Amino acid sequence: MEDYGIHSNNNSLLTNMAFLSLGITIFSIFCITRLPIFASESEAPNKHTLETYIVHVEAPDAHLMSHSPSEDLESWYRSFLPATTASTSEDETRLVYSYRHVFKGFAARLSPNHVKDMEKKNGFISARPQKPMSLHTTHSPNFLGLSQNTGFWKHSNYGKGVIIGVLDTGVLPEHPSFSDKGMPPPPARWKGKCQFNHTTCNNKIIGARYFSAEYLSPLDDDGHGTHTASTAAGNFVEGANVFGSANGTAAGVAPLAHLAIYKVCCGEGDILAGMDAAVEDRVDVLSLSLGLETINFRQDAIAIGAFSAMQKGIFVSCSGGNGGPFSGLVRNGAPWILTVGASTIDRKLGARAVLGNKQQFDGQSAFQPRNFPKKLFPLVYAGMLNASDEYAPYCFNESLSQSNIRGKIVVCELGGPRIQKGAVVKSGGGVGMILLNYEEYANTTSADVHVIPTTHLSYADGLKIKAYINSTRNPSATISFQGTLIGDDHHAPVVAAFSSRGPNYPSPGILKPDILGPGVNILAAWPTSVENKHNTKSTFNIISGTSMSAPHLSGVAALLKSAHPHWSPAAIKSAIMTTADVVNLAHNPIEDEKSLPANVFATGAGQVNPSRANDPGLIYDINPKDYVSYLCGLNYTNRQVGIFLQRRVNCSVESSIAEAQLNYPSFSINFYGKSTSQVYTRTVTNVGEADSSYRVVISPPRGVDVQVEPTTLKFSKINQKLKYEVKFKLLASAPNTTFVQGFLKWTSQNHSVRSPIAVSLKELH
Numbered sequence: 049m050e051d052y053g054i055h056s057n058n059n060s061l062l063t064n065m066a067f068l069s070l071g072i073t074i075f076s077i078f079c080i081t082r083l084p085i086f087a088s089e090s091e092a093p094n095k096h097t098l099e100t101y102i103v104h105v106e107a108p109d110a111h112l113m114s115h116s117p118s119e120d121l122e123s124w125y126r127s128f129l130p131a132t133t134a135s136t137s138e139d140e141t142r143l144v145y146s147y148r149h150v151f152k153g154f155a156a157r158l159s160p161n162h163v164k165d166m167e168k169k170n171g172f173i174s175a176r177p178q179k180p181m182s183l184h185t186t187h188s189p190n191f192l193g194l195s196q197n198t199g200f201w202k203h204s205n206y207g208k209g210v211i212i213g214v215l216d217t218g219v220l221p222e223h224p225s226f227s228d229k230g231m232p233p234p235p236a237r238w239k240g241k242c243q244f245n246h247t248t249c250n251n252k253i254i255g256a257r258y259f260s261a262e263y264l265s266p267l268d269d270d271g272h273g274t275h276t277a278s279t280a281a282g283n284f285v286e287g288a289n290v291f292g293s294a295n296g297t298a299a300g301v302a303p304l305a306h307l308a309i310y311k312v313c314c315g316e317g318d319i320l321a322g323m324d325a326a327v328e329d330r331v332d333v334l335s336l337s338l339g340l341e342t343i344n345f346r347q348d349a350i351a352i353g354a355f356s357a358m359q360k361g362i363f364v365s366c367s368g369g370n371g372g373p374f375s376g377l378v379r380n381g382a383p384w385i386l387t388v389g390a391s392t393i394d395r396k397l398g399a400r401a402v403l404g405n406k407q408q409f410d411g412q413s414a415f416q417p418r419n420f421p422k423k424l425f426p427l428v429y430a431g432m433l434n435a436s437d438e439y440a441p442y443c444f445n446e447s448l449s450q451s452n453i454r455g456k457i458v459v460c461e462l463g464g465p466r467i468q469k470g471a472v473v474k475s476g477g478g479v480g481m482i483l484l485n486y487e488e489y490a491n492t493t494s495a496d497v498h499v500i501p502t503t504h505l506s507y508a509d510g511l512k513i514k515a516y517i518n519s520t521r522n523p524s525a526t527i528s529f530q531g532t533l534i535g536d537d538h539h540a541p542v543v544a545a546f547s548s549r550g551p552n553y554p555s556p557g558i559l560k561p562d563i564l565g566p567g568v569n570i571l572a573a574w575p576t577s578v579e580n581k582h583n584t585k586s587t588f589n590i591i592s593g594t595s596m597s598a599p600h601l602s603g604v605a606a607l608l609k610s611a612h613p614h615w616s617p618a619a620i621k622s623a624i625m626t627t628a629d630v631v632n633l634a635h636n637p638i639e640d641e642k643s644l645p646a647n648v649f650a651t652g653a654g655q656v657n658p659s660r661a662n663d664p665g666l667i668y669d670i671n672p673k674d675y676v677s678y679l680c681g682l683n684y685t686n687r688q689v690g691i692f693l694q695r696r697v698n699c700s701v702e703s704s705i706a707e708a709q710l711n712y713p714s715f716s717i718n719f720y721g722k723s724t725s726q727v728y729t730r731t732v733t734n735v736g737e738a739d740s741s742y743r744v745v746i747s748p749p750r751g752v753d754v755q756v757e758p759t760t761l762k763f764s765k766i767n768q769k770l771k772y773e774v775k776f777k778l779l780a781s782a783p784n785t786t787f788v789q790g791f792l793k794w795t796s797q798n799h800s801v802r803s804p805i806a807v808s809l810k811e812l813h
């Protein structure tokens with residue numbers, strides 16, 4: 049199953065594989081045709097058909113470099129291509145991108161035969177067809193504890209001076225969120241380009257480029273990119289709302305940070321070109337709400353691009369994907385990336401279903417009609433309207449075309465684009481819709497901009513509604529709209545059903561996702577009016593996905609970068625992870641979509657707490673060269689490791705380490721097929737008070753003995769580094785489960801530095 053694309057969860061499509069796994073996770077325009085239900089069987093590639101390949105080559109020998117480095121690189125790359133023919137047709141082989149920073153290599157239109165010829169040339173490393181990509185806030189900064197004129201927001205200067213690069217679907221620069229009121233000019237080092245052809249950049253959007261022959265400008269023709277950019281760094285906009293809902297002052301997490309926009313499309317070649325440019329432009333933070341289907345990092349363009357960004361000190365924040373709640377589908381899980389899962393906020397846009405028998409069920413909708421009648425309407429279950437059409441329960445177009453739904457409220461099942469279902473009900477004369485979750489999505493509901501009065505209910509409530517319909521001859525219901533309810537939900541933050549879970553298959557010794565951030569029903573800028581034919585207009589939209597949570601963390605990283613300009617990307621990540629919250633507003637453990645305590649493969653370190661991240665006490669830093677030993681330890685070949693490093697590497701002379709030995713702020717230990725006793729070391733750097741003493745607190749996973757040596761760490765200087773050793777031993781009392789979890793934390797008078805521990809006991813398949 050292909051799973052790439054924008055990690056937002058708005059207009060999903062029904063997939064074949066299951067309504068379950070990807071039914072509401074989705075994705076963009078780009079992959080529509082790739083979903084099995086619509087696509088025909090893919091044909092075997094013709095030997096002569098051209099495709100875009102990502103080609104890795106060795107760096108050219110220094111003595112060959114005579115002219116400007118970029119010209120030389122390009123002619124080196126061209127030497128791998130087939131001699132050009134006279135043809136000027138669309139299918140002409142051609143160099144699409146020459147990469148300079150992310151790795152040595154290029155993207156080119158080639159046939160399998162061309163690739164065969166290329167393989168014989170000296171300096172060739174690898175070539176493979178590119179994978180297409182999939183695209184995986186008024187209130188959310190407040191929910192994260194950021195408030196205007198006080199605390200960390202003020203202290204970090206709202207991210208002033210920091211540049212966030214956003215790789216996405218472009219941006220609408222005229223949106224009020226991108227006003228440069230109060231913004232300083234870009235830093236002197238900035239030399240990025242501005243490719244709008246109808247306007248110029250300003251002090252908010254300081255650069256904008258596009259990477260695809262399909263585009264003529266970096267303008268956003270989707271909405272996703274405008275939404276994510278404004279979530280990371282949108283300026284303050286008063287009175288932002290969607291049809292009156294969620295009204296308030298909208299702001300990004302780093303409202304005074306600059307934005308550099310890289311509009312990318314369609315596949316790895318474009319993504320790499322965007323990352324190459326962002327590295328050259330020297331952004332400080334790179335935000336990617338998209339992903340690629342990958343089974344290892346060496347074939348993952350985002351992992352490779354992020355590596356060179358990290359080497360240059362750029363912090364990379366990525367969405368973890370919308371493959372939840374199923375295990376092991378987390379994306380963008382390289383240890384040099386911050387991998388972000390999605391959680392709810394404490395704002396609900398209430399829509400209550402009231403049944404004829406007086407039962408009531410609370411759901412959500414962003415469309416809150418003021419004058420929907422309180423009277424009861426006839427209620428019908430779509431699944432009972434068209435026995436000959438298996439898609440009828442999902443209220444698909446055509447399925448209900450001959451059914452009598454005029455004047456009724458129609459109950460539809462989740463699966464496929466949600467708003468579209470309302471359009472189908474509306475076109476048949478229905479007055480309202482009750483949308484029911486399927487089992488796996490449990491209690492995660494969406495507040496969508498529906499075109500008809502609607503409420504989206506949990507799976508458990510759906511069963512009760514269907515039972516009621518069965519129990520009476522004339523079922524009836526109405527929907528009562530309750531407006532924006534803030535602070536109402538003491539369970540927040542809750543892990544979203546769609547948020548991708550670990551284990552992290554490409555590197556099971558690194559726990560992923562790293563962190564949770566707001567990603568459910570997020571209000572942020574939108575390039576077009578979200579038209580619902582009710583004469584209401586909005587330039588904001590509410591959507592969900594890990595696409596929405598990643599830019600929150602990009603904003604947090606920008607605030608930290610502004611407050612601590614010398615912290616490395618690994619230090620910023622450590623600060624974010626070791627200070628995360630593990631309890632909800634009611635001080636209970638963070639829950640998942642089933643309202644059960646969420647496990648560590650869903651939460652990672654927990655929910656981001658920006659103010660605490662500003663003062664972590666200790667950090668787990670990682671020097672870029674430590675990743676060489678890590679990559680060698682993954683048993684990648686010298687050439688494969690060399691792709692990341694852009695130089696020759698010989699793993700038999702580099703030290704090679706186990707994944708779990710990387711100085712990571714969390715632990716993922718695997719006992720299956722491995723030694724039942726494992727020892728790792730960690731090094732912590734003191735960034736708190738010079739004189740401070742930390743004691744270890746251990747909560748061992750069930751059936752695992754965890755010993756830390758030494759048990760106290762006494763620091764006398766700032767930036768002093770101390771080592772400790774941690775020994776994990778599997779006990780006979782270990783339960784017969786796939787994994788167990790615990791944590792260890794270092795506490796001092798003023799700090800608590802917590803690392804989650806996941807211990808896998810069986811290999812997941």
Ligand SMILES: *[C@@H]1O[C@H](CO)[C@@H](O)[C@H](O)[C@H]1NC(C)=O
Nearest residue numbers: 244245246263264265266267
């Ligand atoms: C400018 O961009 C628009 C699309 O945003 C495109 O239609 C137009 O052709 C472009 N003009 C030029 C001169 O490239």
Ligand SMILES: *[C@@H]1O[C@H](CO)[C@@H](O)[C@H](O)[C@H]1NC(C)=O
Nearest residue numbers: 287288289291292293295296
């Ligand atoms: C939103 O709030 C502002 C300020 O409180 C108010 O002036 C405005 O009328 C509100 N807009 C809507 C649509 O409720």
Ligand SMILES: *[C@@H]1O[C@H](CO)[C@@H](O)[C@H](O)[C@H]1NC(C)=O
Nearest residue numbers: 434437446447448449450451
């Ligand atoms: C049932 O579904 C089929 C196929 O989508 C459609 O042609 C037919 O009109 C539908 N019947 C009713 C009663 O809606």
Ligand SMILES: *[C@@H]1O[C@H](CO)[C@@H](O)[C@H](O)[C@H]1NC(C)=O
Nearest residue numbers: 445446468470471472473475
């Ligand atoms: C249903 O499909 C028809 C034909 O494709 C289209 O004209 C119509 O707009 C669709 N209706 C809805 C509600 O999407």
Ligand SMILES: *[C@@H]1O[C@H](CO)[C@@H](O)[C@H](O)[C@H]1NC(C)=O
Nearest residue numbers: 511512513514515516517518
């Ligand atoms: C309602 O009745 C239908 C048809 O008799 C049955 O298939 C379905 O399981 C019932 N649903 C509930 C929730 O009882």
Ligand SMILES: *[C@@H]1O[C@H](CO)[C@@H](O)[C@H](O)[C@H]1NC(C)=O
Nearest residue numbers: 490491506507508641642643
């Ligand atoms: C959440 O989901 C579970 C499982 O579907 C259900 O048992 C529980 O009642 C739900 N809780 C709430 C608060 O809806």
Ligand SMILES: *[C@@H]1O[C@H](CO)[C@@H](O)[C@H](O)[C@H]1NC(C)=O
Nearest residue numbers: 555557680681682683706707
């Ligand atoms: C790499 O190979 C060594 C030796 O065969 C093995 O012990 C180790 O588990 C492998 N590591 C990974 C990550 O596969």
Ligand SMILES: *[C@@H]1O[C@H](CO)[C@@H](O)[C@H](O)[C@H]1NC(C)=O
Nearest residue numbers: 686696697698699700701702
């Ligand atoms: C790597 O280093 C080892 C040990 O020094 C040496 O035997 C081997 O030839 C080297 N490999 C390459 C490809 O240089």
Ligand SMILES: *[C@@H]1O[C@H](CO)[C@@H](O)[C@H](O)[C@H]1NC(C)=O
Nearest residue numbers: 782783784785786787809810
């Ligand atoms: C462990 O659990 C699995 C099912 O999860 C079961 O098949 C197996 O028999 C159990 N093993 C023991 C020793 O209880």
Ligand SMILES: *[C@@H]1O[C@H](CO)[C@@H](O)[C@H](O)[C@H]1NC(C)=O
Nearest residue numbers: 737738739740741796797798
């Ligand atoms: C803890 O913080 C307080 C207030 O910031 C400070 O006065 C105190 O010295 C700190 N404690 C230690 C052990 O540094």
